[in-house]
Amino acid sequence: MPPVLTVLALAVLPLFHDTGAHLTVKDAWARETGGRTLSAAVYLTLENNDGEPATVIAARSDIASIVQLHQTRAGDDNIMRMTPVEGIDIDGFGRALLAPGGTHIMLIRLKKPLEKGATFPLTLELESGEAIETSVTVTGIGGPDN
Numbered sequence: 001m002p003p004v005l006t007v008l009a010l011a012v013l014p015l016f017h018d019t020g021a022h023l024t025v026k027d028a029w030a031r032e033t034g035g036r037t038l039s040a041a042v043y044l045t046l047e048n049n050d051g052e053p054a055t056v057i058a059a060r061s062d063i064a065s066i067v068q069l070h071q072t073r074a075g076d077d078n079i080m081r082m083t084p085v086e087g088i089d090i091d092g093f094g095r096a097l098l099a100p101g102g103t104h105i106m107l108i109r110l111k112k113p114l115e116k117g118a119t120f121p122l123t124l125e126l127e128s129g130e131a132i133e134t135s136v137t138v139t140g141i142g143g144p145d146n
């Protein structure tokens, strides 16, 4: 490699590493709440853009009083329940799908009902100290495929 290219590569790589988001959030959605403000679940896809594992440790949004990371699982009685989880892990270069029936982000005590077609901002906090903002689209009661 000619010397000038070596120097360029060294200069560009650390810069890219520092400014590129390690996680990409895709397709964030939540169901309309039909005038109710009790709670709503947000579903999305997380993609890890580098080889280091990442963990989402919290989420926040101005639209709800409380935002928690939740998991849906069956108890001993086979009844599905939601429980808070400490974090959502994403393998290096892996992805995590937050979908109905599984892991999701719970909005508790909405400040206003979610209306179909609206969007609202959501911020995910990573263990690394990074914060990632995304926009959540409110869908009809059937979800994004309806």
Ligand SMILES: [Cu+2]
Pocket (backbone or CB within 6 Å): 041, 070, 071, 082, 083, 104, 105, 106
């Ligand atoms: Cu939940």
